Amino acid sequence: MAEKSGADILVETLLDLGVDTVFGYPGGAVLPIYDALYEHPKIKHILVRHEQAATHAAEGYARSTGKPGVVLVTSGPGATNAVTGITDALMDSIPMVVFTGQVATNLIGSDAFQESDTVGITRHCTKHNYLVKKPSDLAPVVQEAFHIATQGRPGPVVIDIPKNVQVAATEHGSNRARTNTRYQPQTEGDFKAINAAAEMIMAAKAPVLYTGGGIINSGPKASETLRELAELLGCPVTSTLMGLGAFPASSDKWLGMLGMHGTFEANMAMNKADLVICLGARFDDRITGRLDAFSPNSKKIHVDIDRSSINKTVRVDLPVIGDVGRVMEQLIAVLKGRRFATPELGEWWARITGWRATNCLDYPENKTEIMPQEAIRKLWEATHKREPIITTEVGQHQMWAAQHFDFESPNKWLTSGGLGTMGYGLPAAIGAQLGNPDALVIDIAGEASIQMNIQELGTATQYRLPVKIFVLNNEYMGMVRQWQELTYESRYSNSYSDSLPDFVKLAESYDWTGIRIEDPADLESGIQKMIETDGPVMVDCRVAKLANCFPMIPSGAAHTEMLLTEADVKGTMDDQAKALV
Amino acid sequence: MHIHEEAVERHVLAVLVDNEAGILARIAGMFTARGYNIDSLTVADISEDHAVSRITIATNGPPHVIEQIIAQLDRLVPVHSVRDLTESGPHVQRELALVKVAGKGENRIEAMRLADIYRARVVDATTESFIFEITGAPEKIETFVGLMREVGLVEVGRTGVVAIGRGPEPA
Numbered sequence: 001m002a003e004k005s006g007a008d009i010l011v012e013t014l015l016d017l018g019v020d021t022v023f024g025y026p027g028g029a030v031l032p033i034y035d036a037l038y039e040h041p042k043i044k045h046i047l048v049r050h051e052q053a054a055t056h057a058a059e060g061y062a063r064s065t066g067k068p069g070v071v072l073v074t075s076g077p078g079a080t081n082a083v084t085g086i087t088d089a090l091m092d093s094i095p096m097v098v099f100t101g102q103v104a105t106n107l108i109g110s111d112a113f114q115e116s117d118t119v120g121i122t123r124h125c126t127k128h129n130y131l132v133k134k135p136s137d138l139a140p141v142v143q144e145a146f147h148i149a150t151q152g153r154p155g156p157v158v159i160d161i162p163k164n165v166q167v168a169a170t171e172h173g174s175n176r177a178r179t180n181t182r183y184q185p186q187t188e189g190d191f192k193a194i195n196a197a198a199e200m201i202m203a204a205k206a207p208v209l210y211t212g213g214g215i216i217n218s219g220p221k222a223s224e225t226l227r228e229l230a231e232l233l234g235c236p237v238t239s240t241l242m243g244l245g246a247f248p249a250s251s252d253k254w255l256g257m258l259g260m261h262g263t264f265e266a267n268m269a270m271n272k273a274d275l276v277i278c279l280g281a282r283f284d285d286r287i288t289g290r291l292d293a294f295s296p297n298s299k300k301i302h303v304d305i306d307r308s309s310i311n312k313t314v315r316v317d318l319p320v321i322g323d324v325g326r327v328m329e330q331l332i333a334v335l336k337g338r339r340f341a342t343p344e345l346g347e348w349w350a351r352i353t354g355w356r357a358t359n360c361l362d363y364p365e366n367k368t369e370i371m372p373q374e375a376i377r378k379l380w381e382a383t384h385k386r387e388p389i390i391t392t393e394v395g396q397h398q399m400w401a402a403q404h405f406d407f408e409s410p411n412k413w414l415t416s417g418g419l420g421t422m423g424y425g426l427p428a429a430i431g432a433q434l435g436n437p438d439a440l441v442i443d444i445a446g447e448a449s450i451q452m453n454i455q456e457l458g459t460a461t462q463y464r465l466p467v468k469i470f471v472l473n474n475e476y477m478g479m480v481r482q483w484q485e486l487t488y489e490s491r492y493s494n495s496y497s498d499s500l501p502d503f504v505k506l507a508e509s510y511d512w513t514g515i516r517i518e519d520p521a522d523l524e525s526g527i528q529k530m531i532e533t534d535g536p537v538m539v540d541c542r543v544a545k546l547a548n549c550f551p552m553i554p555s556g557a558a559h560t561e562m563l564l565t566e567a568d569v570k571g572t573m574d575d576q577a578k579a580l581v
Numbered sequence: 582m583h584i585h586e587e588a589v590e591r592h593v594l595a596v597l598v599d600n601e602a603g604i605l606a607r608i609a610g611m612f613t614a615r616g617y618n619i620d621s622l623t624v625a626d627i628s629e630d631h632a633v634s635r636i637t638i639a640t641n642g643p644p645h646v647i648e649q650i651i652a653q654l655d656r657l658v659p660v661h662s663v664r665d666l667t668e669s670g671p672h673v674q675r676e677l678a679l680v681k682v683a684g685k686g687e688n689r690i691e692a693m694r695l696a697d698i699y700r701a702r703v704v705d706a707t708t709e710s711f712i713f714e715i716t717g718a719p720e721k722i723e724t725f726v727g728l729m730r731e732v733g734l735v736e737v738g739r740t741g742v743v744a745i746g747r748g749p750e751p752a
Contacts, residue, residue, distance in 0.1 A: 123607055124614045128658040131602065148658060182599070183658050308652035311645060575582035 003169040006135035006161065007036035010099070011043065012172070013142045019070050020044060021061060021434055023054040027074025028114060029101025032166035034072075046434060046463060049455040051078050053427035055085020055156075056453070059094045060431030063414045064389050064439075066219060068095040068149050069431065075101040076114030079160075080121065084421060086156045087125040091418025092242060093217055095154035097145050098122075104164035105133055118160045127155030133162070135170040144181050152185030153306040154217055185305060189322035189330050196318055197277075197301050198334045204275035204299075206348040207235040210258065210287075213242030213417070214280015214304065214324045216410045222325030223247070223410045226279065229328050232335060234342040236352055238266035240281050241402055242417045249406035255352070256361075259287040260553050261399040264360035265352055267551075267559040270295050272351065278302045280324035283314040284418070285580075293558030303327045360551045360564055361403055369544040370520050372397065372472045376404040376444065379470060382527045387412060388440040389432045393425040393449030396478035399549045401444045423452025426469060430456060433465040440468070440531070447473040447540075448497050457510040460536045468530055469538040471503060474545045482548050486563075487555075487573045503540035513537045555580035587643040591620065592667040593674060593744045594651065596636040599659035600626045607657060608636060617650050618642060621676075621741030633661065639719075639742045664746070671747040677740045678722045683710040684733030692732045699725045710735070 004012070010033060014022070023046045026034045037045055048054040051073045058069025069089075073082050079100040089096045103112040119131045128148050130141050138161070145157040201207060209230055215222045223246045230237050230253050237247045238258040247254060256263035258270055267289075270276065276298045281287070283302075288294040291313060300316040302309070303324050310319040320327055363373040376397075390405055391414040392398040398415055407413050414432060416424040425443040433441045443450075450471055460467050480495040504514030513533045517526035517540070530537045548569075551562045556577035563569060598604050605624060612619050620639040627635045640650060647665070654663045666672040680701070682692045692711060696703065701715035715725055719742055726737050 119603060120606070123603070123610055182661075306656060308649065308656050310652070312649060312652075315645075579582060 002172065004172040005032065005036070005167055005169050006138050007032040007166040009135060009138045009170070009172045010142065010161070010166070011036040011040050013139045014070070015040065015042060017143070017146050021046060022070045022072050023048055023057045023061070023431065024072030025051050025054060025074065025078060027078050027101065029075035029103060029163050030072060030078075030099075030166070032163065033099070033101070033161075044434075045072070046430075046459065048427065048459050050453065051081035052084050052423065053430075053453050053456045053459070055082050055089065055096070055098065056421070056424050056427035057431035057434075057456075057459075058096050058098075059085065059089050059092075059424075060391060060414050060428030061435040062094050062096060062431075063216075063428075064411050064432040065435035066411065067435070068097055068146060068154075071096065071098040073098070073100055074114065075103055075118065076116045078114075079116055079118040083121060083125060084419075086122060086158065088416055088419040088421045088424065089156040090125050090127065092416065093154050093213060094156070095149040096156040097142075097149050098156060098158045100158060100160045101166075102131070102160045102162040105162045106164070108162065118158065122158045125156070126158045127153075129158040129160070131160045131162075132165055135165050135168045138165070139172065144183070147181045148183050151183065153214075186321050187305070187323040187326050189303070189320045189327035191330075193318060193320045194327070194330045194334050197320060197331055198338060198340070200275055200299055200301060200318065201233060201277070201335065202338070202340060205345065206273050206351075207233060207275040207277060207345075208255075208269045208273040209233070209235060209237040209277050209279060210239075210270065210281055211237060211243045211246055211279045212240040212281025215243055215246040218280065218323055218325035220410055222328065225325055225328040225332070227251075229332055232332060232340070232342055234345055235348075236269055238262070238269065240284065240287055240417070241415060243281060244402060244413045245407035245410045248408045250408060257402050259284075260289070261403065261549055261551065263403075264358050264551055264562055264564065265355035267553065267562060268355045269352055271559040273298045276300045278304075278316070279328065280304065282309045282312065285313070288314060289553045290556055290558045293560070295559075358564065360562075363547070363550075366544055367520065370517065370523055370541060372400050372474065372543040372547050373404050374520070375470075375472060375523060375541050375543060376400050378523050379442070379444070379527055380405045382524070382531060383440060383442065384408075386440045388442050389414065389429075389436060391415065391425040391428040391432060391441070391443045393443070393445045393452075394420045394422045395446045395449055395480075396474075396482065396547075396549045397444055397446040397449075397472040399479075400472070403549075405444070422449040426450060426453050426456045426467075427459075429467040429469070430460055430463075430465055433460075433467050434463070441466075442468045442470055445469055445471045446478060447471050447475065447500055447503070448477045451501075454506070457507070457512060457536070457538075461511045464535070466535050468536070470530070471538065471540050472543050473500075473503070473540050474543050474547065475500065476545060478547075479549070481546075485548065486569055486571065487578060489571050503538055507538035515539045517541045589641045589643055590647070591639065591641045592647050592665055593672070593742060594638045594640065594654070595664045595666055595744065595746075596638060596654055597661040598634050598636060599661070600628075600632055600634040601659055604634070604659050605636075607659070608638075608654065611653055611657065612640075612650075615649075615653060617646065621739075623741045623743050637741070637743045666744050666746055669746060672744050673747060674718050674742050674744040675716055676719050676722055676742050677714065677716045678726065679704070679738045680713045680715060680726060680729055681710060681735040681737070682713065682729050682733045683735050685709055688732040692729065695725070695728050695732070701725060
């Protein structure tokens with residue numbers, strides 16, 4: 001067997017695993033790996049402008065392609081800058097493998113230049129992490145890392161590689177069979193539990209399917225199976241922010257998103273249901289509102305691949321551990337085996353029709369200013385036939401996009417749900433565009449969020465990525481301002497976006513096309529121009545400054561206590577509610 | 582506004598893990614990160630090839646938190662199995678303590694007498710001090726240490742609980 005350096009072994013193992021794209025930024029402690037990459041042009045390295053963006057780009061790539069995202073950064077600041085994106089991937093269950101350089105093993109613990117305790121820092125924001133101390137461990141560790149990142153509930157894995165391990169040589173043969181891994185999560189649902197679920201479904205008069213990101217993570221087939229299950233059950237479907245696209249918004253069974261900024265009909269259906277079937281979601285606090293008032297009269301079935309999600313916040317009647325796509329198939333088979341006939345659920349649908357009649361997503365008309373909701377709707381009208389991939393930053397624009405941009409298929413909606421990371425959208429769009437070169441990729445942004453990773457304009461320019469950024473510019477951190485209006489009697493402490501750049505000039509300085517839309521009359525033509533312009537485009541869309549995102553369940557309130565319009569806003573809250581985020 | 586607190590119960594967990602670098606930090610850190618309590622934690626490798634360690638964790642929390650602790654431990658990659666000994670039936674708990682007592686005259690005689698009753702062994706003696714070694718259930722050690730406080734306790738070192746289920750089956 002030939003001897004090879006750790007860096008060469010790493011790169012060859014990546015090639016064996018089918019990795020074709022790596023997002024990264026070089027530095028002292030990863031120079032041997034960068035040198036090995038120089039010799040392996042098959043792996044495309046995307047040079048970002050900041051390591052946080054490398055991790056978000058890898059997330060965007062992973063979520064839009066279903067393949068794990070791969071990141072390579074140096075020690076110390078390279079690793080610490082990556083931490084936000086790693087945590088983001090953990091919270092949203094995104095498969096990602098991050099390689100960090102480390103000082104040589106003999107220097108670890110000496111406060112060496114650009115040393116940080118990377119495995120210590122990332123221990124609780126990764127699904128698993130490693131410090132590789134000898135080159136012969138590299139190939140098996142990398143293989144296990146990809147297995148762990150992608151199997152079970154996906155998540156980020158960090159591999160910290162000291163510089164001397166990258167340089168040292170060891171035997172690396174052609175025999176690269178995968179080592180048996182110790183991580184084997186359960187994917188098949190328990191047969192007894194599936195049968196119990198079938199019985200609960202057969203007894204239900206008012207069932208609702210509450211779906212989440214688990215369905216997207218399970219793969220496109222799971223979204224197909226969900227459609228089949230919903231047809232079979234004849235019941236309404238709602239989804240978390242993470243699960244949008246798994247079920248077509250054009251379906252008559254679709255209730256829209258649920259939770260804090262979900263629709264009235266989705267939240268009322270959850271509240272009044274007699275059976276909630278939770279598929280790959282986790283009863284997050286944005287979904288449940290006040291826990292003791294959450295869906296009080298329902299039996300609950302919870303399908304999840306992660307046992308720790310069961311009974312974490314909401315007690316359920318029937319847990320089913322397994323891959324949600326597989327469990328839905330099993331459930332359909334059992335129901336069919338029992339000659340289950342799709343029930344009419346007439347009374348239930350009549351109530352839902354009543355809730356739908358509130359038209360909760362309506363917004364006030366405005367002839368002089370562009371309403372942000374209107375801007376999203378026009379964007380959808382102009383682009384949905386091309387099935388665009390939409391990324392977002394975090395805040396009001398994100399919720400408006402979730403409410404007003406309809407999705408028909410999975411892997412098209414990339415947003416930071418769990419961690420709520422401002423600055424996610426642009427790098428995620430870059431990653432998505434790389435994974436889907438022919439797709440129309442649009443980052444729906446706010447003027448505050450976009451500045452958190454604005455430097456990535458340069459990355460898109462360098463790799464000729466035609467991503468579009470659609471900034472809803474209201475000169476506020478809109479969601480912060482909205483909460484201050486609701487909770488702190490409109491004392492707008494530090495939520496005004498002062499000293500904004502001229503986004504058009506900024507775009508042009510990076511060789512992007514910049515477009516400004518100010519007049520409602522120019523909205524459609526401005527959007528059209530954005531789509532028709534080759535290459536990257538940034539749109540500065542000036543919108544009504546004080547528009548609020550409704551409907552909304554305020555902190556600490558129940559699903560039935562939604563604010564539907566401005567008229568419902570009282571302007572203050574008690575301390576109990578203030579203490580909640 | 583007041584912060585609400587719930588009634589807690591004590592549980593002893595036996596956790597089998599891969600004996601690898603960082604495993605203890607991973608487990609202890611998970612407890613701190615999620616706000617769980619550790620009353621005591623003991624760890625040593627137990628397999629012939631030194632590949633597997635057994636960690637005994639005494640913890641406390643409301644029942645739903647205990648359930649979460651077990652699930653959170655179980656999802657860590659290097660964790661092979663988690664068993665709630667308190668939940669799964671009769672088991673033996675033992676702890677070892679070294680107890681240093683100093684004093685003269687009547688106190689010294691009383692310390693010896695109590696040690697005898699509690700079956701503590703003398704492992705070091707000077708003319709004015711003893712070190713006792715005592716093993717037993719945590720409550721017994723608690724009581725013994727309490728008594729020694731009255732007759733000149735200087736310091737005490739405890740191992741924390743190790744525990745194992747009764748009967749022929751493994752945990």
